[in-house]
Each structure stands twice: as C-alpha cells, then as structure tokens.
Amino acid sequence: xxxxxxxxxxxxxxxxxxxxxxxxxxxxxxxxxxxxxxxxxxxxxxxxxxxxxxxxxxxxxxxxxxxxxxxxxxxxxxxxxxxxxxxxxxxxxxxxxxxxxxxxxxxxxxxxxxxxxxxxxxxxxxxxxxxxxxxxxxxxxxxxxxxxxxxxxxxxxxxxxxxxxxxxxxxxxxxxxxxxxxxxxxxxxxxxxxxxxxxxxxxxxxxxxxxxxxxxxxxxxxxxxxxxxxxxxxxxxxxxxxxxxxxxxxxxxxxxxxxxxxxxxxxxxxxxxxxxxxxxxxxxxxxxxxxxxxxxxxxxxxxxxxxxxxxxxxxxxxxxxxxxxxxxxxxxxxxxxxxxxxxxxxxxxxxxxxxxxxxxxxxxxxxxxxxxxxxxxxxxxxxxxxxxxxxxxxxxxxxxxxxxxxxxxxxxxxxx
Numbered sequence: 001x002x003x004x005x006x007x008x009x010x011x012x013x014x015x016x017x018x019x020x021x022x023x024x025x026x027x028x029x030x031x032x033x034x035x036x037x038x039x040x041x042x043x044x045x046x047x048x049x050x051x052x053x054x055x056x057x058x059x060x061x062x063x064x065x066x067x068x069x070x071x072x073x074x075x076x077x078x079x080x081x082x083x084x085x086x087x088x089x090x091x092x093x094x095x096x097x098x099x100x101x102x103x104x105x106x107x108x109x110x111x112x113x114x115x116x117x118x119x120x121x122x123x124x125x126x127x128x129x130x131x132x133x134x135x136x137x138x139x140x141x142x143x144x145x146x147x148x149x150x151x152x153x154x155x156x157x158x159x160x161x162x163x164x165x166x167x168x169x170x171x172x173x174x175x176x177x178x179x180x181x182x183x184x185x186x187x188x189x190x191x192x193x194x195x196x197x198x199x200x201x202x203x204x205x206x207x208x209x210x211x212x213x214x215x216x217x218x219x220x221x222x223x224x225x226x227x228x229x230x231x232x233x234x235x236x237x238x239x240x241x242x243x244x245x246x247x248x249x250x251x252x253x254x255x256x257x258x259x260x261x262x263x264x265x266x267x268x269x270x271x272x273x274x275x276x277x278x279x280x281x282x283x284x285x286x287x288x289x290x291x292x293x294x295x296x297x298x299x300x301x302x303x304x305x306x307x308x309x310x311x312x313x314x315x316x317x318x319x320x321x322x323x324x325x326x327x328x329x330x331x332x333x334x335x336x337x338x339x340x341x342x343x344x345x346x347x348x349x350x351x352x353x354x355x356x357x358x359x360x361x362x363x364x365x366x367x368x369x370x371x372x373x374x375x376x377x378x379x380x381x382x383x384x385x386x387x388x389x390x391x392x393x394x395x396x397x398x399x400x401x402x403x404x405x406x407x408x409x410x411x412x413x414x415x416x
Contacts, residue, residue: 032179064177076171080197083151084181111140147386151203242282347407
C-alpha cells in the first residue's frame with residue numbers, strides 16, 4: 001500500500017478532538033449519558049461530509065454513521081470500523097491541553113501543569129519501544145482522552161486517505177462512532193439494520209500490533225441490604241445498621257485472591273464498585289468478570305453466600321441480590337469466524353508490524369457487537385496508561401493503525 005507518501009492527519013486530529021469534553025456519566029439515566037458527547041459527533045459528521053462521505057449523519061442517540069462506498073467489481077462483505085467518542089469519568093476530560101513531544105529521548109516527561117505528574121519508563125515500560133517516536137500527552141491535570149479519540153482519529157485519517165486515493169480497491173466500508181462505551185452502554189441503542197455491516201473492527205487497543213479477540217464475560221451485581229432503623233438515643237436491641245452490615249460483607253471478601261488487584265491473565269474476579277446508603281438501607285455494587293462465562297454464576301453464588309452469612313447473623317435484616325448481564329466473551333463468536341482475526345494479522349504483517357495477540361481483561365463495544373451479529377475484534381491504536389493523567393499515545397503507532405486498516409480492506413476485497 002503506497003501510504004508512505006501520504007501526509008497523515010492523526011496527530012492533528014487527535015489534538016483537536018481531545019479538547020472537546022466528552023466525559024461519560026455512569027450515574028446518568030439518559031442516553032447518551034452526557035449531551036456533550038454529541039459535540040464531538042457533530043464535528044465528526046461535518047468532517048466526514050467535507051471528506052466526501054455523502055451519507056454521514058448523527059442519529060438521536062448520538063451514533064455517528066458514514067459509508068466509504070466500495071469500488072470493487074466483486075461482491076465484498078461490508079466491513080465496519082468503530083471507535084467510541086466518550087472518555088472515562090475516572091479523571092476529568094474537561095480542559096484537556098494536549099502536548100506533542102517530538103522525537104522522545106527516553107527521559108522522564110514532566111507534565112507542566114502539575115509537575116508531580118511524571119511519566120517514566122520505569123512506570124511505563126512500553127516507552128522503551130517508543131524512543132524516537134513523537135508522543136502526545138495531556139498537561140498534568142486531566143486525562144488525554146486517547147481512549148478512544150486515538151481510535152476516532154485513526155479512522156478519520158483512514159477515511160481521508162481512501163477518499164484521496166480512489167485507486168485502492170475495496171468493498172463498502174461503514175464508519176461508526178459510539179457514545180457511552182466507558183459506562184458499558186455503548187451499543188444500547190444501536191440500530192444494527194441501519195449499521196448494515198457484515199464484520200467489524202473496533203479501534204480501541206493499546207500497544208503496536210495488539211489484536212484482541214478474547215474478552216472477559218461480565219455481569220453486574222446489586223446487593224441491597226435492608227436494616228432496621230431506630231433513633232440512636234433509644235436504639236439498644238432495635239437498630240440494625242445496614243451500612244455496618246455492608247461493611248461486614250466487604251470485610252468478608254478474600255484479601256489475597258478474587259479481586260482485580262490480585263489477579264492477572266485469564267483469572268476472574270468480583271470487584272466492589274459502589275457503596276451507598278443510610279442506616280436503614282445500603283446498596284453495594286459489584287462487577288463480576290471471567291473469561292469463562294460459566295464461572296460467572298459460580299462467582300455470584302459465592303458472593304451471595306458470603307452476604308447471606310452476614311445478614312443471617314442479624315434477625316430482622318434482609319437483602320436483595322440482583323444480577324444484570326453486561327457483556328460476553330467475544331471469542332465465543334469469533335471462534336466461528338476465525339478469518340476475521342486472521343485477516344487483521346495478515347494486514348499487520350503486510351505493514352511490517354509484529355502481531356501481538358492480547359487477552360482483554362475487560363470488554364469493548366466489540367464484545368457486545370459480536371453478539372449482536374457483527375463479529376468484531378479489537379485493533380491497536382497506541383493508547384497507553386488509559387484512564388489516568390499519565391495517558392499517552394505514539395503518533396507513529398496511530399499511523400501504523402491507519403496503514404493496517406488500508407491493508408485490511410484490500411485483503412477483504414481479495415478474499416471476497
């Protein structure tokens with residue numbers, strides 16, 4: 001692919017996009033969870049139209065769609081490239097000041113707006129591979145938002161490349177930008193008929209060459225503890241404080257296993273994420289994760305048993321235990337269509353990239369999309385140290401992602 005002579009726009013695009021606040025809100029009941037996510041959507045629609053994508057639009061839910069029309073005489077499956085516009089609520093995404101560090105030399109990067117924020121090779125070993133690259137960071141008081149505006153920028157640069165090089169043969173390509181991925185609702189209102197694609201790839205991965213086709217399966221648990229309220233001055237023998245019972249449940253969880261901080265690889269966990277309430281009623285939120293879906297029910301039964309043993313010590317106290325499915329391991333779908341992953345690996349090799357198969361200890365929009373009829377592994381963008389003030393991305397990694405997409409659509413056309 002003659003992309004070497006193309007002047008990439010990924011760095012400029014990313015540095016513009018991250019300045020648009022798109023922070024998602026896990027406590028919101030609206031969709032998208034924050035209207036500000038549509039601010040970026042509007043920009044992307046206009047840029048797609050300016051590039052010649054005639055059907056670019058944003059629907060009422062904040063999804064951005066567009067089609068790069070195919071030019072192949074063959075019948076080629078329609079491939080979708082997807083990235084999410086929102087950023088995580090863990091660190092503020094308001095007032096992002098992106099900084100381009102050219103020709104990184106390996107020394108600590110001191111972020112100017114908070115000099116206590118220092119990005120080092122010791123903390124972030126992948127930086128050793130990025131010496132000589134151009135890096136983009138935030139300024140020290142916010143996240144960068146490369147998760148996943150790096151993916152958005154890569155897809156937009158890819159569209160610009162294709163629209164300017166009509167000699168590249170490919171089938172129809174669908175573009176999709178989603179809201180609310182960071183709060184687990186990214187495809188809740190997605191119209192799959194409108195998307196009208198056969199296979200897909202999310203651009204939301206990390207290190208150069210990483211390809212992810214195996215994710216966690218995930219449930220959420222809501223444990224509601226009902227205590228007995230009484231005036232604290234006259235509470236002896238009457239009061240059962242739901243907050244204290246909730247604390248006992250948390251204290252009864254294993255200390256050396258079964259948690260994010262004690263597991264790795266394919267090991268699963270149960271993780272408390274929220275604790276709210278008053279003495280009469282307390283609510284605890286948990287996420288339950290494992291790469292084997294069948295293990296979720298085992299974990300949930302164990303958690304329920306722990307909670308029950310605590311509650312049963314206090315006659316008069318009761319509890320409710322609710323389980324909600326979040327997403328499932330994409331491998332369960334992708335193993336039936338292995339060529340979707342194989343083509344991406346082939347595209348990386350054609351781009352002189354060493355493929356790095358990665359197991360996701362989490363999920364992406366691709367996890368749910370795969371079960372909605374769009375088999376959808378996840379490709380690298382270079383985004384690193386995500387959800388933190390140390391977030392950074394290599395411009396060259398993003399450019400390589402664009403090159404990979406260019407090779408990939410040609411491979412799909414050739415295999416038909």
